[in-house]
Amino acid sequence: MKNGSLFFFSVVLSMVIFLIAIASGPSKMVTLERIINIFIFKNVYDNDFQLIRNIILEVRLPRVIISFLVGASLSVSGMTLQSIFRNPLVSPDVIGLSSGSAFGAALAVSFPFLPLQLTAFFFGLIAVFLTYFIAKIGSKPSNSSFILAGVIVSGFFTSLLTVLQFIVDPFKLQSIIHWLMGNLHTANLEKLEKIYVIILICFFWLLLFSFRMNVMALGEDEARSVGLDPDTEKALILIPAGLIATTAISVAGIIGMIGLIIPHLVKMIVGPDNRVCIPFSFFLGGNFLVVVDSFSRSVFDFELPVGVFTTMLGTPFFIYVIKTKFDNLTRF
Amino acid sequence: MISVEKLQFSYGDRLIFNDLNCFFEKGRFIGILGKNGSGKSTLIKIIARFERSYKGEVRFHQKIAESFSMKDFSKLVGYLPQIHYPIYPYKVLDVVLTGRMPYFSFYPTKKDIDISVSALQKLNIEHFKDRRYTELSGGEQKLVLLSRLIAQNPDIIILDEPLTNLDLHNQIHIIKILKDLVKEGKSIITVLHEVSIAYLYCDDLYFLKDGEIIKKEKDDIDIDFLEKIFNVSFKIIFDENKYIVLKV
Numbered sequence: 001m002k003n004g005s006l007f008f009f010s011v012v013l014s015m016v017i018f019l020i021a022i023a024s025g026p027s028k029m030v031t032l033e034r035i036i037n038i039f040i041f042k043n044v045y046d047n048d049f050q051l052i053r054n055i056i057l058e059v060r061l062p063r064v065i066i067s068f069l070v071g072a073s074l075s076v077s078g079m080t081l082q083s084i085f086r087n088p089l090v091s092p093d094v095i096g097l098s099s100g101s102a103f104g105a106a107l108a109v110s111f112p113f114l115p116l117q118l119t120a121f122f123f124g125l126i127a128v129f130l131t132y133f134i135a136k137i138g139s140k141p142s143n144s145s146f147i148l149a150g151v152i153v154s155g156f157f158t159s160l161l162t163v164l165q166f167i168v169d170p171f172k173l174q175s176i177i178h179w180l181m182g183n184l185h186t187a188n189l190e191k192l193e194k195i196y197v198i199i200l201i202c203f204f205w206l207l208l209f210s211f212r213m214n215v216m217a218l219g220e221d222e223a224r225s226v227g228l229d230p231d232t233e234k235a236l237i238l239i240p241a242g243l244i245a246t247t248a249i250s251v252a253g254i255i256g257m258i259g260l261i262i263p264h265l266v267k268m269i270v271g272p273d274n275r276v277c278i279p280f281s282f283f284l285g286g287n288f289l290v291v292v293d294s295f296s297r298s299v300f301d302f303e304l305p306v307g308v309f310t311t312m313l314g315t316p317f318f319i320y321v322i323k324t325k326f327d328n329l330t331r332f
Numbered sequence: 333m334i335s336v337e338k339l340q341f342s343y344g345d346r347l348i349f350n351d352l353n354c355f356f357e358k359g360r361f362i363g364i365l366g367k368n369g370s371g372k373s374t375l376i377k378i379i380a381r382f383e384r385s386y387k388g389e390v391r392f393h394q395k396i397a398e399s400f401s402m403k404d405f406s407k408l409v410g411y412l413p414q415i416h417y418p419i420y421p422y423k424v425l426d427v428v429l430t431g432r433m434p435y436f437s438f439y440p441t442k443k444d445i446d447i448s449v450s451a452l453q454k455l456n457i458e459h460f461k462d463r464r465y466t467e468l469s470g471g472e473q474k475l476v477l478l479s480r481l482i483a484q485n486p487d488i489i490i491l492d493e494p495l496t497n498l499d500l501h502n503q504i505h506i507i508k509i510l511k512d513l514v515k516e517g518k519s520i521i522t523v524l525h526e527v528s529i530a531y532l533y534c535d536d537l538y539f540l541k542d543g544e545i546i547k548k549e550k551d552d553i554d555i556d557f558l559e560k561i562f563n564v565s566f567k568i569i570f571d572e573n574k575y576i577v578l579k580v
Contacts, residue, residue, distance in 0.1 A: 086419045208438050215430045217420055221382065221413055226433035226484060227406030271464075272420035275439070 003276055010283035014068070017287050021064045021294045022056060063187040067293045067306075068286035069199050070184070070248040071258055075285025077245035078259030079266065079277050080206055083217040084237050085146055088321060091259035092245040095146070096153030098256070100127025101249040103157040103164070106176045110168045117194060117250040124246030127153050132238065182255035182307020184293050195247050202244035203282060209237050210274040217272065255307045257314020258285060264321060333358035333519060334379060334488070339388035341374060347543065348374050352388070354538065354545045361514045362521045363530040366540035367562060372523045373414065373492050375540065379521070380411040380490045392488075406434040410486035412477055414493050421464040424476050428452060431480035444483075451483040452476075455509060470497040478506065482513075489513065491522040495529070507533050527558065527566070531577045553577060 023032040034052060078091040092098050104123030108116040134149035165173055206213075212233060215223045220230040245259065262285040263277070270276045289306070292313075296306045339352040348371045356362055366372050377383040379390055381397055390397040392408060400408065428451055432444040452458045455475050460468065465476060474497060481489060494510075495503045510520050511533060524530045530537055537548045539561050548554070553575055558566045562579070569576045 083420075088419070211439050212433075214422070214426060215433050218418070218422070218427065218430055219416060221411075222416065222430070224382065224402070225380070225406060225411045225413075226431060227401075227403040228433060229402050267420070272422055273426055 006270070006276070006280065010280065010287075014283060014287055017290055018064055018068075021067075021290045022060045024294045024298045025060060058189060062189045062192045063184055063293075064290055066187040066192050066195070066251060067184050067290045069192075069196060070252045070255065071262075071289025072203070072282040072286035073199050073244045073248035074255065074259040075262035075266075075281040075288075076203060076206060076278055077241045077248075079263040079274070079281045080213060080237060080241040081259075082263050083213040083272075083274055083277075084234055084241075086217055086219065087147065088264070089260075090147065090150075091257075091263075092242075092249070093256060093259065094154075095150040095242075096127040096131045096157065097124050097242055097245050098249060098254050099154040099157040099161070100124040100130075101246050102180055102254055103161045105179050105250070105253070106161050106164050106168075109172050109176050109179065110164055117191075120250035121246045123157070124249060125242055127157055128238065128242035128246075130156075132235075178305070179253040180307075181305035182253040182310070183303075183305040184252050185297070185303055187251070191251050195251050198247045199244055202240040202247075203278075205240045206237070206244070207278050209233075210278045213237060213274040213278075214272075217274070253305075253307060255289070256311040257318065258289060258310050260321070261310075261314050261317050262288060264317070333393060334521075335389075335391045335394075336375075336379070337389045337391070339378065339386060339390070341371075341378065341383070341386040341388075343374075349386075349543050352543065352545055354547070356519070356521060357536065358519050359514065359517060360519060360535040361510065361533065362519070362536045362538065363524045363534035364521065364538045364540065365524055365527065365530055365561070370540040371543065372540050375545075376411075376490050376492060376521060376523055380409055381405060382411065403434050406484065406486065408486055409488045409490060410481045410484045412474075412481055412489070412491040412494055414496070416473065416477060418466050418473070421466040424452070424457075424460040424463050424465050424468070425449070427465045427476055428480045428483050431483035434484065447485075448479070448483045451479040454482055455479050455505075471499060471502055474498060475502065475506070478509070486518075488519045488521065491520070493523050493525060495524065495526065503529070527562070527579060528577050532574065551575075 019032065019035065023035055034048075035056065074092060077097075081090045081092065081095060082088055101120040101124035105116055105120035107123070108114040108119040131146065131149045131153045134152060135145040165176060168176065212228060215226060215228055216230065216233055216237070223230050223233065249255075262281050266277050266281045266284055270280055289310070292309050293306045296304045296309050334356040336352060336354050339349045341347075341349045352375075364372050364376065374383060378386050379397075384398075392400070397405070425445070425448060428448040429440050429444060431451070432440050432447065435444065449458065449461065452461060455478060457472070457475050457479065460472065460476065465473065468476065474494065478494070489510075491510075494506055498506065507529065510522070514520055514535070522534075524534075531550055531553065534550060537550055539546045539548060539557075541561050546557075548557070553568055555566050555568065558577070565580050567578045567580050569578060
């Protein structure tokens with residue numbers, strides 16, 4: 001019952017935030033009052049009916065939905081990774097996923113015949129698999145070997161990216177840097193159509209595996225003793241968790257720290273049970289990015305990349321996490 | 333029930349077992365004793381399929397251990413590790429509930445929750461139900477893990493030093509619960525350090541030394557043998573029709 005009301009609250013909150021987000025932006029013509037008039041009371045006599053309708057349906061709504069899905073995806077991915085690696089410092093950035101995608105996108109910008117989103121997505125997944133297989137070399141894959149492999153893979157792709165930035169022509173360099181900062185202003189219906197199916201499939205897949213994640217979060221031996229093979233489980237959970245995050249990164253660039261902040265907030269509010277955490281981090285992460293994105297496009301006269309905001313918010317949070325969770329981490 | 337044949341195992345260059353053979357009977361309370369490094373934990377880990385890089389054969393009811401699926405094996409054999417490091421503050425009930433994993437694919441049902449609660453009741457720790465597992469003491473956490481094992485309901489329960497970190501009351505509490513489980517038809521194999529407890533409560537005793545396993549009847553207390561195994565002196569006291577073995 002408690003979880004039911006939490007779910008209800010999340011849905012209502014999302015709707016309110018959506019409305020406010022749609023009403024905020026550079027065009028002063030679109031106000032909350034007019035949106036309600038046009039879409040709820042179907043008031044066709046408004047003079048700017050068609051214009052406002054177009055702004056909302058083709059510009060604002062896709063952007064808000066994409067922001068929501070991107071925030072939700074990164075949060076769910078981070079939540080999942082923290083559970084299966086039993087490490088509260090893990091996020092899509094740590095296992096090499098973000099830097100892999102970043103390199104892929106930069107490659108596509110430099111060589112325009114490559115499709116940007118697909119390439120980012122492809123290299124993001126390659127990075128995850130590389131991390132997975134490097135961790136498996138030698139002995140059994142342990143938690144620390146995963147993190148180390150993530151650091152190695154991140155470093156590798158970051159250096160490839162630097163090489164690319166060095167040799168590419170200055171005009172392309174600018175768009176690479178812009179993409180790296182993470183932004184949502186290129187969001188449109190076409191992009192939304194490309195990502196939503198994958199994101200929803202991965203989300204429901206992870207929701208299905210949420211109790212098994214609880215078992216994994218207790219420890220590998222504890223999972224094995226109740227009949228789950230830790231390596232198989234990791235693969236079954238890591239692939240959708242990687243897919244959902246690369247899909248988000250491929251459309252929005254590097255939006256740092258969300259995959260770390262939101263899982264921690266969620267765990268503080270509802271505890272560590274993934275059956276609640278996965279859906280809740282979907283809603284909280286989604287709403288969080290919608291709010292931050294609304295800020296980034298209405299606070300200043302120009303639009304600041306949203307990734308800058310989230311990373312700034314994330315830095316003090318990260319310090320807090322290290323300080324409070326360090327006791328648990330020294331055991332690795 | 334369990335037979336170990338021609339077992340060979342080494343950690344790197346260090347040979348633990350060269351040619352170990354033994355047989356454990358069904359429905360018994362079996363204690364495994366020996367000095368540190370004698371291979372007690374290794375042996376039960378091999379039996380519980382946690383250590384798989386060995387040569388030789390382990391069979392359950394004549395069937396080779398490796399031929400069971402993980403799910404079926406976890407219904408047959410349950411294992412309580414010596415130490416467990418929790419990371420996230422799960423509720424005690426949620427920890428116990430993970431013991432039911434062999435009986436469903438994705439989500440536990442109401443029945444699984446009921447079984448988990450009654451497993452907590454069996455250990456008289458039902459009041460821990462909504463507390464955070466990480467906030468319990470080491471001994472209390474062990475009681476919770478034992479409840480999880482009871483919820484898992486395997487035929488054979490293997491425990492690695494279940495009494496360490498426990499106060500005296502809980503030591504006897506756990507031993508009595510294990511005794512009850514044997515009465516219900518379960519088989520128990522446990523590594524123990526306390527010789528006196530082993531002689532008082534176990535049905536069969538196995539001693540490990542230099543890669544050899546020696547079975548002893550519990551009524552046949554051989555002081556010389558014990559002193560050779562442990563390098564300490566022992567004394568026997570006869571009280572209330574029981575022989576009590578004490579280290580001195």
